[in-house]
Amino acid sequence: MMKITSRNLNVFYEDFHALINVNLDIREHAITAFIGSSGCGKTTLLRCFNRMNDLIDGAKVHGEVRLDGKNIYPDGxxxxxxxxxxxxxxxxxxxxPxxxxxxxxxxxxxxxxxxRKKLEVISEHALSAVLLWEELKDRLDRPALELTGEQQQRLCIARLLAVNAEVLLMDEPCSTLDPIATQKIEELLVKLKKDYTIVIVTHNMQQAARISDSTGFFLMGEMVEFGTTKKLFRSPKHKRTQDYLEGRFG
Amino acid sequence: MNKFIETIIEKSIILIAFSTVAVLFLIAFFIFKEGIPFLAQYGLPGFLTGSTWLPGEDKFGILPMIIGSIYVTLGALIVGVPLGVGSAIFLVEFANKRIRNIIKPAIELLAGIPSVVYGFIGIMVLAPWVRINFGGSGLSILTASIVLGIMILPTIISITMDSLTALPSVYKEGSIALGATTWQTVIMVLLPGAKSGILAGIILGMGRAIGETMAVIMITGNAIRIPTSLYDSVRTMTSNIALEMGYALGIHRSALFANAVVLFGFIMILNTIAILIINKRSK
Known part of the structure; x- marks a missing residue:
């Protein structure tokens, strides 16, 4: 079952062509990773899926993105x-704050x-799902900014679960965390994928290899290759993908 | 040779910087030197709580003026804070660049209008309006509150705007990404996040209102009594000093200096609170 599909998706920031003709199918209840060096358009693509690019002055999106088969870029x-x-x-x-x-x-x-009662139930569910409930249940009224980086990131995930999100877009969610915290967040993502569709942008190729089911490789606004993670990492079809994976650039 | 010139320039700049501080200390010293002996002789409690001010009979109670200052300042806040904070929110979160480029300079211009002009508008336009619609002489707490409320707008707007734009953009993005509207984002995330900055702005505006003199003399009517309604005339501490200093002699003159000491105390306390709040935020 495909959750998100894009056809001929192009994004411009003023005159800069940030994303070129992206055609992509993202599977439901799976983790899809986007890899590539910075500035290659992977975050831009991610922000197309919840229309966060609308907030940027001068950003224009052409083409089609469908969520559950429905175009998310209709007028109004x-x-x-x-x-x-x-x-x-x-x-x-x-x-x-x-x-x-x-x-x-x-x-x-x-x-x-x-x-209040309903909200309390929701918060317990959401915090339990990200494995924070036991740690935090006695200090829910403390400021969230007191938490560690990892706890904060879990809380940000819990915030999405509380609104019954179906798709979780993650923009390098572990880039400010230490390796142990990163591992814990990764375990959480793998656990969450049976209920959610997860799309993750990452700098870290090993992270994509460890947790994702499909991977897309981006280079200068183009999606060079997209396939199951196993295939893409073992036998990339394109020379450029292979070069990137072997660390020849990026 | 160059090094010599450099040293001279450096030293003179330090001197210039310290001369500002020196002026502050001179003012404080001068006021206290004249005011404190009077307070010691007359007694601070009697001075602060006495409700008759009759210099001819050596009766110096500034309670009506303290109350006048407090009422007028509170009135200015009631008018100025919602308008100021609202304008700042509009300019930072809702207005596009073009509108902002028109409104922002206009607000800064508002700060440059001499207070006598505000007083003039108050006495010619606002006071008759208040007199016709609410009764009384028109020279009242209400009139002064409206005029001072407008006068403190630039302070409140610019500091509120600064503290809103200083918030990390990820707050706003995070809230929008959860499906909140811009207005919900402002009320639920941005205002709580910027509240200490906004509070500091309000307190600085309050300092401005309590210290304002010219406009207040023109529009409050300057009657020395404890007001019982919004449409009553009052006299503030600043007006009291400005109106009487010209002809005051001897103990009367000292009493006005003591009045200035009290005013100085009020403003010092307000500024200290504002600085404490601002420092706490930047930690």
């Missing part, structure tokens, strides 16, 4: 509903849930 589409379904985790953990609890139920609250 419901952006709020889209972003609820397609959540995003950022490079630097970005909990809001609020308490742990308020961070966790931020999404449900902005979407209109008011009853």
């Amino acid at each position: 589409g419901d952006l709020l509903a889209l972003r609820r379904k397609v959540g995003m985790v950022f490079q630097r953990p970005n909990p809001f 609020l308490s742990i609890f308020d961070n966790c139920i931020y999404g449900p609250r902005v979407h209109g849930t008011k009853e």
Whole structure:
């Protein structure tokens, strides 16, 4: 089952052609990784899936992106509903300057849930799913900025689970974490994939190889190669992919 | 030779920088030198809580002026804070570049208008309006609150804008990415995040309102009594000094200096609070 598909997707920042003709199918309940050197367009592609590029002045998106078969770039589409379904985790953990609890139920609250009891149930579920509940249940009213980097990143994932997101977009979620924290987040992602569709952008090829099911390799705005992770890493079809994997550039 | 010139320039710049501080100390010293002996003789409690100010009979109670200053300042905040914070939110989060480039300089211009002009508008336009619609003489707490509220807008707007733009952009992105609207993002994330900066801006605006003199003399009516309604005329501490210093002699003159000491204390406390809040934020 394909969750997200893109056809002839092109993105421009003013005159800069950031993403060139990307055609891609992302499978449901799997982890899809985008690799490539910085500036190659992988983050731009990720931000097409929840239309975060709309926030950037001068960004233009041409072509088609479909979520569950429905075009997400129609005129007057419901952006709020889209972003609820397609959540995003950022490079630097970005909990809001609020308490742990308020961070966790931020999404449900902005979407209109008011009853305290309901919010408490939601926060317990979301925090349990990211394995934070046991650690934090006694200090939910503490500021989220007091947590460690890893806990903050887990909390940011919990925030998405609390709005019943279906797709989790991750923009180098481990780049500010140490190796042990990285390993824990990776384990969490593998555990989450049975319920969610995960798309992860990473600098770290080993990370893509360890956790992803499919991988796309990007170079200067083009998707050079896309396939199952096993195949792409063992027998890349393209010379450029092979060169990158062997560390000849990038 | 070059090194010699360099040293001279360096030393003179240090001198210039310290002369500002020296002026501050001179002002403080001068006011306290004249005011403190009076306070010691008359008694601080009697001075602060006395409600009659009759220099001819040697009665110096500044309670009506303290209350006048506090009412007018609070009124200015009630008018200025919602307008100022609201404008700042609009300019930072909603307005496009073109609108911002028109409004921002206009607000800065507002700060450059002499206060006598504000007072003039107050007395000619606002006071008659208040008189017709609410009664009284029109020279009242309400009139002064509106005028001072507008006068403190530039301070509140620029500091609120600074603290909103200083927030990391990932807060906003994170909130938008969760499906929140811009307005929800402002109310639920950005304002709590910027609250100490906004508070500092409000306190600085308050300092400006409490210290304002010219406009206040023109529009408060300057009656020495404890006001009972919004449409009553009041006299503030600053007006009291400005109105009477011209002809005051002897103990009357010292009493006005003591009044200045109290005002100095008010403003020092406000500024200290603002600085503490700003420092706490940058930690």
